[in-house]
Amino acid sequence: MYQPHYRLGFLRYLLLIWMCSCALLASAHPDLNSRQHHLEQLQQTTGQADWIFAKAMLYADSDHPGLALEVLKTLTDKTVTDPKSNFRMARLYLRLKQPDLARKYLLNHFKKFPNAQPDITISTHILLAEIAVRQQHPQTAVNHLNQALMLNPELPAHLYVLTIRAMSMANYAATEVFETLKTGLIHHPGYLPLLELNIQQAMTYSDPCIIDQAIEQLLKQYPRHPNWQNNSGRSTR
């Protein structure tokens, strides 16, 4: 049977929780207080999962990991059907300095969403590579970066540099590194770190012609580069 006073009690309970949350927010950090309005706006205008993640990230960014985790507990199975969810959880746990947990969520993405859109899959690979580099697993990093670059070779240039550095750490053969460099330079012909890695790599061949070619390639893009512009007859020096 419907009991009006039960409903009233429940509303009072909700009101109390809301007031406590506000007080907690205000006391936790003055900056959070000013963003309370924004959080309310988020709650009104976006889906539940979006709001929860945004709120949790807000706490994480403001160095309140405990509050962020409390917010995450309110996620239900229904809200994590979004393919972005695992990635977002991973980003959050990475912010909270829990890379192992972040890695689990990222791997879960591949298990749960094998046919997800390439963008989110690429982002997942990149984040797994980032964690692998931090945990001194360069081979794992190379595998993930290569998969991301295969899905989209036009990804930002620094990801090629990251791949090449991880390949060097994993003791890849010079020819394999050179191939990745070549591909990177096709998509980013004017990216200085790649052009300079190209020169470094050419030096491993000890062939003056290859070194000269690599330097010419850089000077074609940056004729005024102070470190290289006066390098005439460079390979013979």
Added chain:
Amino acid sequence: MRPTAQFNLFTTLMMLALQMLPINHAIANDLLRGPYLQNQSPSELTIRWRTSQAVNSRLWWGKNQGELTHQSGADSLTTEHSLTITGLTPATVYHYAIGYDQTLLAGNDPTHFFTTPPMHGETSPVRFWVLGDSGTGNNDALAVRDAYLQYSTQQPTHLWFMLGDNAYPLGTDEEYQSAVFDMYPQILRQSTLWPTIGNHDAANADSVTGTGVYYELFTLPHQANSTGHGIGADSGTEAYYSFNYANIHFIILDSDETLPSFRQAQLDWLQSDLMLNQADWTIAMWHHPPYTKGSHDSDIESRHLHMREHILPVLESHGVDLVLGGHSHSYERSWLIDGHYGHSNTFDTDHIVNDGSGNPHIDTAYVKPPAGVMSHQGTVYVVAGSSGKTSSTQGVAHPAMRNIEALRELGSMVVEINGLSLTAQFLRADGQIEDLFTVIKNDALFNNSFDD
């Protein structure tokens, strides 16, 4: 090149075709977004727009309205149109129209035109508009916009910037539609918008991979040096980039992304870019300002700390003149300062290069040496994040800032550079100028030394 008979015939046919265009004028709701100008250089410009149905893309342009003698197009059917014009003449006004087949969607009227920048290094007057945290799409943003339009009657906007949080709350496509494309249609079709990513935009974008709504909407110079957009280094990403306009080098950074490899790549690029920069003026901007006691506190939040501790030393060692940021929904402005990378309680008078107002109507302008890129000669830092709303502040001023307290006033920045003189103003939503400062690159020693 001398005109040929073939060219004249082509021109005549094009003009005839254009005269027919208005007859085929499409229904208004066919054009959902734009046109908006992107990625401009002295010789190139990208024009983008969105249609309700997938159609091919056509763009007509010329030096006189009604004589749009040039055409480019793409035959693929799409609702997201993006065409790049090349071979433009620097410092020239062009009129344009967009459409599909022979159907005009917009343009060939007095409001659709653009002006190409002068050649890099030239010292023609430049005027630009800066909006911070404007993405509310509400009446506050409207008031800031209208104040600027009113203030700028008969004056050009050569380019304009958004300092991040361009569309609240989550930077979705729909939010961008109302907060940007429906809010600034006139300026979008006449002046190139150069955006910065903010934390709210990043909710639906991934800077590490350059994907998501923000990156889909904007065309930015990730190969600026290679494509002639700037004299610096290619960034290899749209998340951070640089370009030149006249004698100014603009640097736009991503302060939101926190992955260490991304941050390191951005820092490495910045060093290369500044090493190659020779412009008279260097202006940098990003979302999280290095000094603020507005609705955010740069002593506490990690993104502010990172930019102050890692980015500022590089910028100042390469003579950056002006740094703009948002995030705090207020206005704050520093003296001419240098070398402060710690917490606010470590700021002292040694960091102040000039403790005047910089306002020549009150005392004197800030003066810096005339050569373009000289390290540690002083920088002015501005927080201008109140173009869409204001928020409560920390209640105290950051000691690097001139304000007694962060100013809770809606407004935007208007910056004018003429040769070696820069004047920046904070224009309130009620049309009043709240703050003004001038930086001049000149000094008595320089004048006296070269008098003969």
